[in-house]
Amino acid sequence: MSTNRTANLSDSTSGKSSELPVLQGTLGAPVIDIGRLYKDTGCFTFDPGFVSTASCRSAITYIDGDEGVLLYRGYPIEQLAKHSSFLEVSYLLLNGDLPNQKQFDDFSHEVTHHTMMHEALKSFLNGFRHDAHPMAMLCGVVGSMAAFYHEQLDMDDAEHRRLAAIRLLAKVPTIAAACYRYSIGWPIRYPRNNLEYVSRFLHMMFEVPSEPLELPPVAAKALDLLFILHADHEQNASTSTVRLVGSTGANPYACVAAGIAALWGPAHGGANEAVLKMLEEIGTADQVGKAVEKAKDKTSGFRLMGFGHRVYKNFDPRATIIREMCHKVLDELGVHDPLLDVAMKLEEAALKDDYFVQRKLYPNVDFYSGIIYKALKIPTEMFTVMFAIARTAGWVAHWLEQQADPDGKIGRPRQIYTGAASREFVQMDKR
Numbered sequence: 107m108s109t110n111r112t113a114n115l116s117d118s119t120s121g122k123s124s125e126l127p128v129l130q131g132t133l134g135a136p137v138i139d140i141g142r143l144y145k146d147t148g149c150f151t152f153d154p155g156f157v158s159t160a161s162c163r164s165a166i167t168y169i170d171g172d173e174g175v176l177l178y179r180g181y182p183i184e185q186l187a188k189h190s191s192f193l194e195v196s197y198l199l200l201n202g203d204l205p206n207q208k209q210f211d212d213f214s215h216e217v218t219h220h221t222m223m224h225e226a227l228k229s230f231l232n233g234f235r236h237d238a239h240p241m242a243m244l245c246g247v248v249g250s251m252a253a254f255y256h257e258q259l260d261m262d263d264a265e266h267r268r269l270a271a272i273r274l275l276a277k278v279p280t281i282a283a284a285c286y287r288y289s290i291g292w293p294i295r296y297p298r299n300n301l302e303y304v305s306r307f308l309h310m311m312f313e314v315p316s317e318p319l320e321l322p323p324v325a326a327k328a329l330d331l332l333f334i335l336h337a338d339h340e341q342n343a344s345t346s347t348v349r350l351v352g353s354t355g356a357n358p359y360a361c362v363a364a365g366i367a368a369l370w371g372p373a374h375g376g377a378n379e380a381v382l383k384m385l386e387e388i389g390t391a392d393q394v395g396k397a398v399e400k401a402k403d404k405t406s407g408f409r410l411m412g413f414g415h416r417v418y419k420n421f422d423p424r425a426t427i428i429r430e431m432c433h434k435v436l437d438e439l440g441v442h443d444p445l446l447d448v449a450m451k452l453e454e455a456a457l458k459d460d461y462f463v464q465r466k467l468y469p470n471v472d473f474y475s476g477i478i479y480k481a482l483k484i485p486t487e488m489f490t491v492m493f494a495i496a497r498t499a500g501w502v503a504h505w506l507e508q509q510a511d512p513d514g515k516i517g518r519p520r521q522i523y524t525g526a527a528s529r530e531f532v533q534m535d536k537r
């Protein structure tokens with residue numbers, strides 16, 4: 107971790123300086139530890155959006171944005187996408203290593219037997235309007251789990267924390283499917299233990315009491331792949347939110363509800379819903395040129411959704427994998443979706459355009475995921491919920507890592523104050 111390198115920072119006005127240690131992780135750029143800077147120089151640092159700032163140590167996920175590399179616990183995403191399953195990846199994220207057969211069977215058994223949601227949680231659903239956005243419902247219902255399991259949660263007990271993580275991984279799909287079914291007026295389906303994680307979720311979403319559900323095999327395969335690709339992405343906005351809330355010692359269900367709220371925004375997980383809406387608005391391939399011009403015009407307030415990434419400045423390795431699966435799903439289901447033609451034309455036009463080339467804006471993971479969800483008949487408003495189910499694995503892995511960190515501190519950023527300087531209170535009749 108520490109190296110012999112140091113970085114010197116001096117304030118030319120006060121003449122004060124600080125010799126700062128330079129840290130090095132297993133992979134990635136060296137990191138200047140500025141913890142003592144204020145003590146030595148009386149200065150803070152300013153980095154809105156954490157563009158150059160590491161907020162924690164983590165051994166879970168590594169991204170090299172220039173090379174398009176994504177590793178979960180050291181394993182390349184391409185290999186996990188090809189050989190693994192979402193549940194196995196969840197074990198990996200939570201525990202640090204791939205499981206052997208017995209470890210996997212035990213984990214799978216445990217997750218499967220925690221999938222039921224408390225019956226009383228159903229009455230929360232009834233309180234929502236029928237047209238409530240499922241992300242709003244998911245956020246509220248997952249947060250309210252804090253009211254159900256608090257007595258079995260001693261935050262200083264590692265086994266209690268692990269169990270909370272398993273509960274979240276197991277119950278979020280059940281709650282997500284229940285939110286969807288409530289919104290369309292269907293009775294809630296209980297989880298079927300004879301199915302594996304993703305098929306169980308699809309049954310809870312689509313099975314009706316009156317007839318058995320026949321799912322094309324590609325449906326579970328595609329969703330499992332999407333879940334693997336979305337499972338974690340190091341210190342993204344929602345994971346950082348889970349960690350920030352977790353740093354206060356808050357209940358894990360409240361932490362994950364906060365993560366769901368952060369994920370919802372269109373700059374983050376809400377982009378998959380926004381991509382589909384954008385493709386529908388563009389409508390036909392011959393309108394793509396106009397959309398590209400509009401995205402380049404800063405006054406339009408319009409961005410190409412599904413393009414660009416804070417970290418990936420070459421390509422998003424998840425987008426490459428998803429693109430291939432997207433074609434496979436449409437072929438196997440025999441779906442001809444004109445939106446795919448629009449998407450391909452848009453991708454081609456943007457990749458040739460100087461504006462996008464110079465800014466290194468490439469299609470990200472969300473560019474193709476919406477088309478797959480649409481082909482699987484998942485409604486647009488559920489797209490970000492899909493992302494939330496998968497990202498729960500990453501959120502709980504980070505929460506567990508953070509809670510076990512002996513150097514953990516409450517997250518408490520500083521600021522540049524730009525308000526009024528100290529002034530005297532004026533009585534109302536004198537203002």
Ligand code: CMC
Pocket residue numbers: 339342372373374375377401402408409410411412413414415416417465467470471472
């Ligand atoms: N369309 C048009 N211009 C863009 C886009 C876009 N999608 N993204 C960035 N730019 C421009 C931006 O206007 C700026 O231009 P200039 O340098 O002339 O001011 C430049 O590129 C850099 O953009 P930025 O906003 O400073 O970059 P950022 O790292 O803060 O933002 C981003 C990253 C993902 C929020 C942004 O690219 C974006 O809004 N993309 C669309 C939303 C989206 O697809 N989000 C999903 C992200 S991947 C899934 C996830 O991790 O949640």
